[in-house]
Amino acid sequence: MSKIGLIIEREFAERVRKKSFIVSTLLTPLFMIAMMVLPSVMMFKGGSSTKNVVVIDNSPEQFVGRKLVSGKTVSFNLLEGNESISNARMMYKNDYGILVIGQNILDNPQDIQLILNDASSMSVEENIQNQIQSILRTERLKRCDLENMDQILADANVRVNSIQTLKNNDQEDDEKMEKTSTTASWLMGLILGMMLYFILIVYGQQVLQSVIDEKQTRVLDVMVTSCTPFELMMGKILGIAVVAALQIVIWAVLIIGASAFVMPLVMGGTDVEAALAAAQNVPDPEVLSMVGKFTNVSYLAGLFLELLLYIVGGFLFYASMYAAIGSAVDTPQDAAQFNGIIMMPVIVAIMVMMSVMNDPNSDLVFWCSMIPFTSPIVMMARIPFGIPTWQVAVSLVVLFISFFLMVWVAARIFRVGVFMHGKKPTWKDLGAWIKMK
Amino acid sequence: MESILKIEHVSKTYTGHRALDDVSMEIPRGSIYGLLGPNGAGKTTLIRVVNHMTIPDCGKVWFEGHEITAEDIYQIGYMPEERGLYKKMKVGEQAVFFARMRGMGRQQAVRKLHEWFDRLGLIDWWDKKVEDLSKGMAQKVQFITTVVHEPKLLIFDEPFSGFDPINANLLKQEILGLRDRGATVIFSTHNMESVEEICDDITLINKSHNILSGSVDEIRRKAGGNTFLVLYSGTNQDFCAAVTGKANLIGQSEGVIGGYTQQKIHIQSDDDVREVIGSLNDKVKLRSFQEIIPSMNDIFIRAVNGTL
Numbered sequence: 120m121s122k123i124g125l126i127i128e129r130e131f132a133e134r135v136r137k138k139s140f141i142v143s144t145l146l147t148p149l150f151m152i153a154m155m156v157l158p159s160v161m162m163f164k165g166g167s168s169t170k171n172v173v174v175i176d177n178s179p180e181q182f183v184g185r186k187l188v189s190g191k192t193v194s195f196n197l198l199e200g201n202e203s204i205s206n207a208r209m210m211y212k213n214d215y216g217i218l219v220i221g222q223n224i225l226d227n228p229q230d231i232q233l234i235l236n237d238a239s240s241m242s243v244e245e246n247i248q249n250q251i252q253s254i255l256r257t258e259r260l261k262r263c264d265l266e267n268m269d270q271i272l273a274d275a276n277v278r279v280n281s282i283q284t285l286k287n288n289d290q291e292d293d294e295k296m297e298k299t300s301t302t303a304s305w306l307m308g309l310i311l312g313m314m315l316y317f318i319l320i321v322y323g324q325q326v327l328q329s330v331i332d333e334k335q336t337r338v339l340d341v342m343v344t345s346c347t348p349f350e351l352m353m354g355k356i357l358g359i360a361v362v363a364a365l366q367i368v369i370w371a372v373l374i375i376g377a378s379a380f381v382m383p384l385v386m387g388g389t390d391v392e393a394a395l396a397a398a399q400n401v402p403d404p405e406v407l408s409m410v411g412k413f414t415n416v417s418y419l420a421g422l423f424l425e426l427l428l429y430i431v432g433g434f435l436f437y438a439s440m441y442a443a444i445g446s447a448v449d450t451p452q453d454a455a456q457f458n459g460i461i462m463m464p465v466i467v468a469i470m471v472m473m474s475v476m477n478d479p480n481s482d483l484v485f486w487c488s489m490i491p492f493t494s495p496i497v498m499m500a501r502i503p504f505g506i507p508t509w510q511v512a513v514s515l516v517v518l519f520i521s522f523f524l525m526v527w528v529a530a531r532i533f534r535v536g537v538f539m540h541g542k543k544p545t546w547k548d549l550g551a552w553i554k555m556k
Numbered sequence: 557m558e559s560i561l562k563i564e565h566v567s568k569t570y571t572g573h574r575a576l577d578d579v580s581m582e583i584p585r586g587s588i589y590g591l592l593g594p595n596g597a598g599k600t601t602l603i604r605v606v607n608h609m610t611i612p613d614c615g616k617v618w619f620e621g622h623e624i625t626a627e628d629i630y631q632i633g634y635m636p637e638e639r640g641l642y643k644k645m646k647v648g649e650q651a652v653f654f655a656r657m658r659g660m661g662r663q664q665a666v667r668k669l670h671e672w673f674d675r676l677g678l679i680d681w682w683d684k685k686v687e688d689l690s691k692g693m694a695q696k697v698q699f700i701t702t703v704v705h706e707p708k709l710l711i712f713d714e715p716f717s718g719f720d721p722i723n724a725n726l727l728k729q730e731i732l733g734l735r736d737r738g739a740t741v742i743f744s745t746h747n748m749e750s751v752e753e754i755c756d757d758i759t760l761i762n763k764s765h766n767i768l769s770g771s772v773d774e775i776r777r778k779a780g781g782n783t784f785l786v787l788y789s790g791t792n793q794d795f796c797a798a799v800t801g802k803a804n805l806i807g808q809s810e811g812v813i814g815g816y817t818q819q820k821i822h823i824q825s826d827d828d829v830r831e832v833i834g835s836l837n838d839k840v841k842l843r844s845f846q847e848i849i850p851s852m853n854d855i856f857i858r859a860v861n862g863t864l
Contacts (some may be wrong), residue, residue, distance in 0.1 A: 122657060129653050133644060337640030341701075344607050344634045345657040347626065538609050 122346040127361060130329070134362045144317060144366050148373040151310070169194050170215035170243050172233075173203055177222040186254045192246050204234070212236055218247060228255055274474060303502040306475040311426060312472040312500035316465060318430050319495065322363045323437040323461075323479025329355055329469035330445025331535075339537055348534035352446070353526070356438045363434060364427070371423045397556055425502055425511065432518040433495030437461065439522070439529035442551075446536030453543040464492035472500040479504040489514050560585040560709055560740045561624075561657030566605055568598075575601040576612070577764040583757075588735050589746040590755035590772075592852075594860055598764040599744040600637060603711055619709075630658065635702040637713035637744075641686045641694060644793060648673070648682035651701050658705040665704070669847060672700045674724065691718050703734060710734065712743040714751055729755055748852040749788055752776075759851075762860050772852070779855045779864060781822045782849040787816045789838030795819065798839035802828040816843045 134140055169190075174197045177182030184197040196214070207217050215237050221230025231251065234390065261268055330352075334337045342351055394522065444457040471487045478484065479501045488498040488506075494514050502511065535552040536544070544552075559582040576598045583589045593599050604610040605672050607618055608629050642645040642650055647671065655665035673679040676696050686694060695718050703710060715731070716724045732754060735741055745751065751758060752772065761766035768775065783806065788795060790841045792809065799805070799821060806820040823829055850858075858864040 125653065125656055129642075129645075133642070137644075333640075336643065337636055337638040338642055339640065340609070340636040340638070341634070341640050341654065342657075343609060344629055344632065345654065346630070538604075 120435045121279065122350045122518045123354045123357070126346070126351060128354055130314055131361050134325075134359065134366065140362070140366070144369050147366075147372050148366050148377070149175040149372075150160075151374065152377050154310070158308025160415070168356050170201075170237075170240065172212050172216050172243070173198060173207060173220050174218045174220065174246070175204065176208055176220045176364075177201070180221055182258065183224055187247075187250055190246070193243050215243070220251075224251075225255060225258055253310075255517055279405060284546040301476065301504075304479075304505075307503035308479075308500035309472070311422070311502065312469070312475075312496045315429060315433060315499045316469060317494045318363055318367070318461075319433050319437045320465065322359055322434055323441045324357055326438045327458070327461060328451070329359070330442055330453060331448065331451055334446070334449060334537065334540075343537055348446075349530045350544055351537070352439070352442050352530055352533045356435060356442055360431065360434055360437065363430065367423075367427065367430060373419075375423075387529075422502070426499060429495040429499055429518070430493075430513060432522055434512045436491055436518065436522040436525050439473055440527045443529035443532040443536065446533040446551060447539065447544045447552075448536075449540060449543070465496070468493035468496035471497050475500045475504070479506070485510075489517055494518055531555070532536040558585050559583055560620060561606065561616040561742070562603070564616045564618070565604070566602065566612045566617070568601055568605060568610060568612045568815045574764050576605070579615075579761065579764070581759045581766060581769055583606075583740060584738055586735065586738060587756040588741045588743070589755050590730065590751045590758035591742055591761065592746065592751060592758055592856060593744075593761035594746065597761045599761055600713060601762070603634075603713060603742075603744060604619070606711065607632065621817070630781060631707050631709070633658075633702040633707035633710040635710075635712045635715060637693060637697055637717070641698060642703075643685070643687040645686060646682075647678070647686055647689065647697055651697060651704065654701040655704050655836055658707075660705050668704050669700065676700065676730075676798045692723055693741045694722065695719060696723070697728075698731070703730075703739075704836060708739060710739055710741045712741065712750040714745055714747075715743055716745065716747055724750070736748060746856075748856055752852045760856065760859050766858050767863070768855075775855060776849045776852065779858070782826065782829075784823065784829075785820060785844075785846045785848055786819050786822050786836065787813070787820050787845075788819070788836065788840040790845065792817075794839040795836070798835040799832055802832045802835075811834075820848070 120330065167256070169320075169350060170193050172193055172195055174184045175193050181197065183197075184195070187197070204217070204219060210273060211217060212235070216233055216235040219232040219234065221227060224230055224336040228251075231247075233247065249508050257272060260272065265271065280342075324384075327546065331337075333342065339351075440461055444454055444461070448457070450452045467488065471484060471493060474481070475484055475497070484501065486511070487493040488501055494517065498506070498514050531553045533551055535555060563579060563584040566576055567574070569762045575628070579598070579602060591599050591602065601610060606624070607617075608624070608626060617624045619625075650664065651669045651673075652665045652780075655661060655669060660668070660824075670679070673682060676699075678693060678696055678700075681693060681697075683687060684805050686697070687784050689697065694855050699712075699715065702712070710731075712731075715727060719727060728750065731743075733743055744756075758769070758775065759766055776787050784803075795817075796805070802825075803821045803823040806822055809817050809819045811818055823832055833842075833845055836845070855864065
């Protein structure tokens with residue numbers, strides 16, 4: 120067997136036999152499934168408990184307080200008569216808060232106070248704000264004293280809940296256009312992008328750690344008298360890559376299996392649509408389409424193929440940088456500074472990934488999905504939105520060319536770095552090593 | 557004798573520190589060669605130069621008549637002073653891995669390693685992890701991984717450090733055995749006792765210079781400089797009369813042991829030794845006559861202090 124092969128075999132065997140490998144391999148998909156299932160479960164269960172708000176309404180005839188509607192988020196308790204604020208503060212300590220509505224609320228809509236006994240909650244504030252706004256708007260319209268006011272108001276009360284989005288996929292039959300969902304795509308993209316981030320960093324760091332360990336324990340001295348530095352570096356990178364690949368394949372099988380069998384089981388039994396319709400504050404029916412996507416096995420399998428390509432390219436690109444740094448320093452502490460520089464494009468990629476939802480085709484997103492430093496994470500987040508194949512292809516070609524270049528540069532640093540002990544090298548040193556004959 | 561390794565005018569300077577200054581030496585094939593010197597003298601740097609781990613500023617290294625290549629280095633068995641093994645790996649598996657890295661087949665490696673493990677009493681530890689071994693046992697494992705592929709040239713950096721006398725002796729016997737089977741051994745050390753016992757030739761490096769080279773016997777004899785210790789009974793006058801003209805007394809008589817006087821003498825010429833013994837035998841009652849050969853330890857200290 121070639122020396123690279125031997126090193127790959129050793130790295131692989133050492134990692135796969137560790138307990139931590141088995142634990143993380145099994146726990147990660149559980150975690151991901153929990154991430155997918157929990158939102159649905161939360162929707163069925165209705166989320167957090169209802170907050171009790173005591174209302175002191177000083178408006179004429181308490182017209183605001185009387186019209187506040189209690190719901191799942193907030194339940195209102197209107198105090199009759201003129202309770203003073205200080206009394207109420209003493210008496211209702213166990214409630215979530217006290218809402219004080221000013222006397223002249225119709226003309227001065229800012230005259231509202233919410234005194235909290237508990238941490239503030241955006242959803243409660245929003246609920247109160249919306250309700251009061253609607254009450255005040257109705258009252259003000261009523262002041263106009265039009266005929267059929269109630270009729271007009273009821274008629275004007277219209278809501279657009281969701282738009283059905285379809286993908287123009289060149290099918291002649293309009294019915295065959297694929298339904299898409301921005302929320303579902305974004306969620307999927309987020310999961311994929313985070314997965315890539317996780318793999319690049321976690322496994323990249325393993326390469327770094329592995330080289331530093333070997334340098335510290337001086338096994339490196341024995342190794343470099345048995346093989347070339349390049350063989351050693353590639354053996355390590357590929358060995359860890361094989362571990363990563365194995366782990367991802369296991370996850371793919373587990374997740375696809377779970378999607379095909381477990382998800383329907385969780386969802387089955389209850390009538391999903393009815394349950395969703397019944398639940399209060401359902402975001403939109405897109406959730407249904409998302410659930411549909413996750414249970415589509417062939418879609419998932421295709422996605423995993425793209426995922427695997429980006430993982431391979433992205434990992435080898437980052438891992439060779441990590442290997443070069445590991446070879447140049449003596450301790451993990453010394454590696455921290457260089458590590459920070461590697462993390463920068465990754466952080467940029469994460470930030471860009473978040474903006475993919477607004478526009479998966481903006482210039483920023485497009486270029487970041489082409490530049491190899493950010494492309495694995497950003498492109499993976501874009502793919503669920505339906506990206507033209509040529510873009511994915513170009514991005515992959517750029518990534519793989521860059522990976523070869525990066526390996527070349529890293530190997531040149533590595534071949535000098537592994538023999539260096541003592542002083543932490545500067546960027547200038549690294550540059551000199553690359554140029555060294 | 558043909559040399560297996562030849563080092564020619566090698567110099568190496570690190571920032572502001574000259575680690576090797578024009579060092580040359582030749583290592584005869586089939587010998588055990590001691591590379592001696594105080595800490596920081598440049599021994600390890602020299603070994604790293606031979607192993608291509610450090611690039612010299614100038615000078616060349618020849619292996620079997622050609623300039624040394626990367627392929628040659630993979631044929632050298634090198635045991636670094638700071639021992640390195642994968643801690644989490646099982647002992648036997650690790651040894652097999654290193655053997656295969658040096659080009660052995662799996663079957664062959666397993667067979668040879670079993671022999672070695674058996675001989676050094678490690679066989680029960682085959683399936684244990686390296687981190688469970690004692691320091692001495694880990695050293696033995698490292699030794700085995702260095703020699704198992706039967707390299708022509710072996711380089712040991714301080715091979716006996718960390719060993720108890722019994723295991724150090726065991727290792728010594730193994731090194732001699734390797735030499736007898738045709739290997740050339742270089743070892744770097746400052747343990748002079750082991751040098752006397754097993755080295756055929758040495759080079760002494762001090763402050764990055766080669767200050768003394770040659771065969772151990774020759775160096776010791778030379779350093780001794782025809783000094784002898786005589787044990788006799790008789791008068792001082794008779795003793796002086798017997799040696800006059802051929803030898804000088806060194807210092808005063810060194811006291812009396814069991815009725816015999818002890819006296820160190822220096823004989824000017826090798827040819828006079830027999831005569832001096834003859835005339836002493838006539839004049840006094842000679843008990844013993846013995847050449848004083850300095851220990852390598854003495855030679856080392858004197859050479860380093862410049863008083864040799």
